[in-house]
Amino acid sequence: MPKGEKLLAKQIYAWGFRAIKSLLPGLFAAFAVSAAVIAPAGNKPHLLAEAPIEPRVHEEVISTKKVFKLDEIREHGPDSDRPWIIKGNKVYDITEWIECHPGGKVILRAAGSAVEPYWDIFSIHKKEDVYRILEQYLIGHVDPSDLVDGEVPKSSIEDPFANDPARDPSLVTLTDRPCNAESPLSELTSFITKTAVFYVRHHFWVPSVGKDSYKMTIDIGDGSDGKTYTLDDLRSKFPQHTITATLQCSGNRRAHMNEGSGRDTSGLKWGAGAISNAEWRGPLLRDVLKDAGLDIARPPEELQHVEFFGEDTYSTSVPLDKVLDPRQDVLLACEMNREVISPDHGYPVRVLVPGSTAARSVKWVNRISILEEESQSQWQQRDYKGFGPNEMRETVDWDNAPCIQDTPVQSAITGIRSDKDTDGLNSIVLEGYAFSGGGRKVVRVDISLDNGQTWSQAKLMPDIPKGHKAWSWSLWTYQCPRPPAGSYVVVKAVDEAYNSQPDSHGPIWNFRGVLANAWHRVRIDSIIQNDNI
């Protein structure tokens, strides 16, 4: 579409959007919120750019006095012609709603059973407006004899997390369902993080994807038919590349930001363990895009973004430039630390966008689209954006805030242990990591034992990075006489662009609590132990 027409279309859309908004405030709110919050799966990559969808009223009038046995309801599952769901003790036929559901077909996950476990994850549904929509699809009630204390018994509700793998008990779990867990800091002292203790950051359940049934579709531009690849295609038809790359959650060190600024933020209170480093192997995404028909030397000018869709309904995009530059090493990773990728980290295939915030490295990827605009998903348009310390959720200009891709220079102390130095005197050894986004190498790590008044340099550990740029963290150590109890030790790093970390968290505080990268300060207590960090 030529630029002029596109702008016109946007204007018309905006006008229509406002008109409908003024006519149907309640209904609009429900849809707008759902559209914004739930990522479109399947064929709806541009949800926010579409007019709100009106629900169709189902034609068949069924007495809402009807009662159904749980066994009968279970037959109206994901694959049935008329999927039903239960909420409370009410039964709804959602057949006509599926097409209109802003979140796409993910709603079918609940079909044949209770919707509550899913609404506990997609909590935005717990609103009067959403309840009103659902009520239109009421067809009856659960047979009271099937209820226990008036509710559907838990044993008959399918657990969306039933497929989640067993996990290493040393992971520091913040939430279990979905799993969000830090790597234990004691494990972050080797260049490669073992897969079992690599930090886990999930938005939903772990999807079950079979090695043989796995398929990934690539669309070049809207309306393309797409080309589909099996896992075997990805492994055998393209050269395989190996890189080492650090993934870091945008919320890493959020707890430090909250504490340092004295101001609360939204989001899980990650410490310094929402970061890990692994070796990844698979085809370059650019090679696969070329095979799928994209002219990678001269891509159509209007195609600027690559959107990744995960089997778990998550989606997000990165600039096409990043993917097409062979020195950016963007992979479809099929191996992690020389084994098949574990279920928690995207089995069988995840995108690996080195140097970008980990939110762009989509796990369980099953669809990739080359598009004119960036992803309209929640995770592109809302969750992973930074703001000024004065800007608040209610008033912020979401559209003009850029989503986080490349990330700033970062460092943290991961260990403090007592040691004897060569004179047999009491000394301590500090350990930690330093990392910068965009492949910018860490060139110096500064340590202060007096809360930032004077500094000296940590020793950067030798490492064996793979890839065209510095995609991996640098680990460091620092030995010094034991400072008095009550002292603060501080670390800050400098990357090759000579970016340095800000001194304090207050001035970079943001209500999302993202990109907390001020100096890491740790108080030395009378007993030195890693748990104090």
Added chain:
Amino acid sequence: MPKGEKLLAKQIYAWGFRAIKSLLPGLFAAFAVSAAVIAPAGNKPHLLAEAPIEPRVHEEVISTKKVFKLDEIREHGPDSDRPWIIKGNKVYDITEWIECHPGGKVILRAAGSAVEPYWDIFSIHKKEDVYRILEQYLIGHVDPSDLVDGEVPKSSIEDPFANDPARDPSLVTLTDRPCNAESPLSELTSFITKTAVFYVRHHFWVPSVGKDSYKMTIDIGDGSDGKTYTLDDLRSKFPQHTITATLQCSGNRRAHMNEGSGRDTSGLKWGAGAISNAEWRGPLLRDVLKDAGLDIARPPEELQHVEFFGEDTYSTSVPLDKVLDPRQDVLLACEMNREVISPDHGYPVRVLVPGSTAARSVKWVNRISILEEESQSQWQQRDYKGFGPNEMRETVDWDNAPCIQDTPVQSAITGIRSDKDTDGLNSIVLEGYAFSGGGRKVVRVDISLDNGQTWSQAKLMPDIPKGHKAWSWSLWTYQCPRPPAGSYVVVKAVDEAYNSQPDSHGPIWNFRGVLANAWHRVRIDSIIQNDNI
């Protein structure tokens, strides 16, 4: 040379270097210092990697009692068979020394006249060791009847700066010879800086290069014959590209670092005006390298750096990757702001390495070499490196400190003016710039009126950048009620990698005073005026 052999050669060199050092401490010091400080011109790009050069004793023995008329000395100028120089009232025949001179043939600039004006620039010569070397070439004295008060009269000494152009009187001059001058802050409020007030940072005089005599040679690897281009070749044989790009001196805001940290640094005390933005036009360097015979798709693996030599004897290098990536827009700029480049900015051709510190954008470029190692010049190995706040010149590990290429996020206030707001109340308008290296766009500028306690956002001005990345600064304005006299207004910027400026200069202080990018704080006095900044 295979990696193994290269390492071996380095080892042998290091051994030889140490052996000679222990045998000839005085002599070594003279050469080592000169070699480190004066860039090799012509064919000596790898000076520091060569064994120290021993001076040859001249064969012809001349009585040092001899006296020479100034007219006779003048005939031993740069083009003569036996060039002479004067120092004090002594005359030296430097013919045999030229080949050994660590600075190369630039020594001929002084031939036929006094060397002092050059040693005032290359002040490292003013050492006993250097005097001792020179003394070996003594051939006599200036005829006392030609001296005035015992010295060569100034009128008969050629002024190395005679060719320097007239300059706009509004430039804020820090040194005149060589010229180092800031743009007046009042001129930094338009997206494109006018050429006449674009900041000037020279290491030497402005060389005189004729449009028709201009030639540039490109060598691919050591020992290549090179291919030579005229200005007309560069303009007519290659597609011409236009970009807008900000150049910033590594020492910009050094005065702020000195003041903010309370610690002095070396280097000129630049304020916030060692930065400007212009439109540049010329061929992509990669296109010219391709024409010169480099396989730009698959360059030989060992060739990693591109060294640029300026007519003024300056030289430095950038990574070859940067030059070969078409999205990095590295130009041989032949135009600045739609006119031929002015003499002060590199006439007729300068390199333009957008997103890198300005020291890499070599003016009056006449030779480009593709090499295995980075430039061994002073400006690569010494002047433009950053260090920790505790590291001092005497003890620093020069070799392991990376030279500055890409630069960190930066901002400054360039104007504070009184204004009336819409209610007719007293308000002020702040103006300034924000910029980040590596093509990273500025995404937000935060302003505090209470010295960093609370913040709000400046308005980013619309601009019309050209080029593949954000090579140009963002200008901003901020209007607010007039704060009480004695308040501090503060600016800090955030780039697209969400790098933010450090809060204070103390912790990023370095003895070179480079990359001063802490928050810019300006005290509001009772009278608002730009001069206060």
